[in-house]
Amino acid sequence: MASAFRRKITGILDFGDIVYSYAIADLAIAIAYVVLDKSDPLSAAASVVRGYQELRPLADDEIASLFGLVLLRLCTSVCVAARQQRQRPDDEYLSVSQGPIAATLPALAAIDFDVAEAAFRNARGKTPEETLAARRRVIGPNLSVSYRRPVKIVRGWMQYLYDQAGRQYLDGYNNVPHVGHSHPRVVQAAAEQMLVLNTNTRYLHDRLALFAERLIATLPDPLRVCYFVNSGSEANELALRLARAHTRRRDVVVLDAAYHGNTTTLVDISPYKFNGPGGEGAQPWVHVLPLPDTYRGKFRRDDPRAGEKYAEFARHVRNPGAFIAESAPSVGGQIILPDRYLASVYAIVRAAGGVCIADEVQTAYGRMGTDFYAFEAQRVVPDVVVLGKPIGNGYPLGAVITTREIAASFDNGMEFFSTFGGSTVACAVGLAVLDVVEEERLQSHAREVGDHLLAGLRALPDRHPLVGDVRGSGLFIGVELVRNRETLEPATTEAADIVNALRDRGILIGTDGPFENVLKIRPPMPFTREDADLLVRRLDDVLSS
Ligand code: PMP
Numbered sequence: 001m002a003s004a005f006r007r008k009i010t011g012i013l014d015f016g017d018i019v020y021s022y023a024i025a026d027l028a029i030a031i032a033y034v035v036l037d038k039s040d041p042l043s044a045a046a047s048v049v050r051g052y053q054e055l056r057p058l059a060d061d062e063i064a065s066l067f068g069l070v071l072l073r074l075c076t077s078v079c080v081a082a083r084q085q086r087q088r089p090d091d092e093y094l095s096v097s098q099g100p101i102a103a104t105l106p107a108l109a110a111i112d113f114d115v116a117e118a119a120f121r122n123a124r125g126k127t128p129e130e131t132l133a134a135r136r137r138v139i140g141p142n143l144s145v146s147y148r149r150p151v152k153i154v155r156g157w158m159q160y161l162y163d164q165a166g167r168q169y170l171d172g173y174n175n176v177p178h179v180g181h182s183h184p185r186v187v188q189a190a191a192e193q194m195l196v197l198n199t200n201t202r203y204l205h206d207r208l209a210l211f212a213e214r215l216i217a218t219l220p221d222p223l224r225v226c227y228f229v230n231s232g233s234e235a236n237e238l239a240l241r242l243a244r245a246h247t248r249r250r251d252v253v254v255l256d257a258a259y260h261g262n263t264t265t266l267v268d269i270s271p272y273k274f275n276g277p278g279g280e281g282a283q284p285w286v287h288v289l290p291l292p293d294t295y296r297g298k299f300r301r302d303d304p305r306a307g308e309k310y311a312e313f314a315r316h317v318r319n320p321g322a323f324i325a326e327s328a329p330s331v332g333g334q335i336i337l338p339d340r341y342l343a344s345v346y347a348i349v350r351a352a353g354g355v356c357i358a359d360e361v362q363t364a365y366g367r368m369g370t371d372f373y374a375f376e377a378q379r380v381v382p383d384v385v386v387l388g389k390p391i392g393n394g395y396p397l398g399a400v401i402t403t404r405e406i407a408a409s410f411d412n413g414m415e416f417f418s419t420f421g422g423s424t425v426a427c428a429v430g431l432a433v434l435d436v437v438e439e440e441r442l443q444s445h446a447r448e449v450g451d452h453l454l455a456g457l458r459a460l461p462d463r464h465p466l467v468g469d470v471r472g473s474g475l476f477i478g479v480e481l482v483r484n485r486e487t488l489e490p491a492t493t494e495a496a497d498i499v500n501a502l503r504d505r506g507i508l509i510g511t512d513g514p515f516e517n518v519l520k521i522r523p524p525m526p527f528t529r530e531d532a533d534l535l536v537r538r539l540d541d542v543l544s545s
Pocket residue numbers: 231232233234236259260261262326330331359361362388389
């Protein structure tokens with residue numbers, strides 16, 4: 001059982017009524033009581049059938065007999081209650097269901113058996129293969145699916161996911177559900193606000209400024225002005241517009257292998273895309289700096305000045321408008337930047353008149369353990385900070401925070417408006433996520449569990465030659481696989497094999513990096529030491545086999 005449940009009683013099973021019989025009888029009994037007093041008993045019944053089949057598909061003959069069994073159960077109840085009431089007329093409990101049955105049974109009995117059977121057949125849950133086929137028919141073909149045997153997840157709880165057979169998976173890499181899948185505080189905040197009002201920033205509501213104040217309080221001076229949008233892409237787009245408005249320059253400096261989003265301009269500044277399959281190469285206004293990767297790059301960990309040396313490449317760019325980088329490149333392969341890298345690049349770019357943008361979409365809100373944002377470990381203060389994924393815990397929410405000077409340059413007469421950005425619900429969700437991060441002390445938790453996980457993973461290279469490098473900070477971890485520790489030949493197919501083997505063993509992680517040979521471990525923050533031990537043990541097993 002999930003460790004989250006281990007210490008408290010969550011339910012009691014009564015084995016008193018157990019008999020050996022057809023499984024469909026159970027479903028029929030459940031439906032018989034669900035439909036009582038419902039205005040549309042057949043659709044209530046069909047909902048139960050649909051939910052049941054998410055976990056256990058029904059056979060044709062089970063579906064064919066189901067409606068009759070429901071009626072039979074209710075008729076039996078009427079007869080049994082009548083007899084028992086004659087024997088024990090004072091026992092009111094014997095007749096608790098009889099009123100609702102008397103009201104509902106005639107309506108049910110009026111439903112044509114064939115109609116009921118058809119409703120139940122339509123309520124059949126799809127198998128993963130059927131779901132995949134249905135998606136392929138109607139969804140753009142370059143939307144990928146994870147794993148060779150795709151998982152059909154129907155439920156999430158904290159750091160666990162559950163498929164339709166009820167199988168539990170340990171989520172080792174989804175960072176969007178930062179405070180946990182379906183965290184009740186966040187769900188409640190969203191649901192309560194959604195029930196009352198969800199509208200846009202052109203009306204006054206107190207939570208807009210409140211959320212901005214809370215967000216700004218997590219950031220250093222002079223980052224004091226907020227904009228809210230709906231995604232990381234929208235936030236990076238806005239960050240570029242701010243930089244361009246402020247510098248009146250178009251040229252952008254990026255890191256190799258970076259990804260910043262899915263819009264036209266962001267694909268243009270994402271080497272991961274424009275140099276990848278289907279890409280058209282760099283635009284003349286885009287300047288790519290080498291990824292400061294101290295494992296396989298030009299300057300390695302044994303060089304104490306690697307950070308400054310990588311930064312020197314920025315000097316070749318004339319008239320930069322903006323430098324944009326993840327403060328710990330995740331898409332580039334879970335890279336921890338060498339000391340003084342960002343400080344040196346920022347200094348060079350600023351001296352040349354450019355603005356420095358920190359893309360913290362993957363790394364914000366304590367994930368790195370040491371700091372609330374990854375740029376802090378590099379001892380810099382960006383001019384623009386971009387936030388996405390974790391800040392809404394799955395609700396589409398992005399934010400851009402900048403200085404008053406840059407905000408003033410952007411305020412050139414053209415209105416900025418994002419229909420859903422900063423909506424009433426978005427602010428309620430954003431505040432709830434911040435509350436949970438702080439109250440559950442998730443940053444120090446990430447540090448403690450991350451250190452433990454890193455220690456476990458760092459024992460692997462001794463036993464497994466494939467494991468070339470283990471790196472990370474907090475719950476932001478990469479395990480780089482190589483075929484040869486001298487040539488560093490990337491073990492790309494092996495990485496895919498391992499990720500798929502772990503999936504079959506109930507653990508979900510991914511791959512990243514320019515060669516897709518880095519195991520990406522970036523779990524929801526409630527991830528525990530026990531989860532870490534399990535992940536290391538399973539990875540060890542898979543590497544051994
Ligand atoms: N920046 C980074 C670093 C990202 O990883 C991503 C998404 N993977 C984005 C921006 C774009 O965010 P979104 O998909 O929410 O538009």
